Amino acid sequence: EIVLTQSPGTLSLSPGERATLSCRASQSVNNNYLAWYQQKPGQAPRLLIYGASSRATGIPDRFSGSGSGTDFTLTISRLEPEDFAVYYCQQYGISPRTFGQGTKVEIK
């Protein structure tokens, strides 16, 4: 199975700053079938990005995804207070689908 490794584990930033989250796959992700989700405490994950770089419906344009093959990045251009949460990447190109272990974006 494809192992996804997210870094850093925790990112401490201030509102207005730029956040860069990494997701590295143990082998190439088919067709760049890589998604990013945001999860807040007590809530279900929310889809942000699919296909490595396509924003899901209703997602603000401060969220962007990039990358291909084994290296993917989620960028939040200017952090808003509501963006402090845990972020997961997921590959859905090869079964079994797998998730990264998550990156927590916390207020500095």
Place this chain on the structure above:
Amino acid sequence: QVQLQESGPGLVKPSETLSLTCSVSGGSISPYYWSWIRQPPGKGLEWIAYIYFTGTTNYNPSLKSRLTVSVDTSRNQLSLKLSSVTAADTAVYFCARHSAGANDYWGPGTLVTVSS
């Protein structure tokens, strides 16, 4: 607006079978794929299985021997059965719809605790 709602017992005894239902409203089960995903308390997400509206399934090999996932299009419901549960199966269980492969709509999740 599509809404998903998981339901089932919150407490299951070790060695017994965990049974959950996901009810879909505001939209049809067809022609979509649907996933079950779980999250142990304080931990990350684990994909369990997905099912197509026709009933075709794909299971996580780590759970396959204990797992049955089915769909009832007449009731707009999915179901999950996981047998021989242990404390390691304690988790919040989510159902979610696929769109372009990724999971765009999620239920709120239901906590299942395995304990005697």
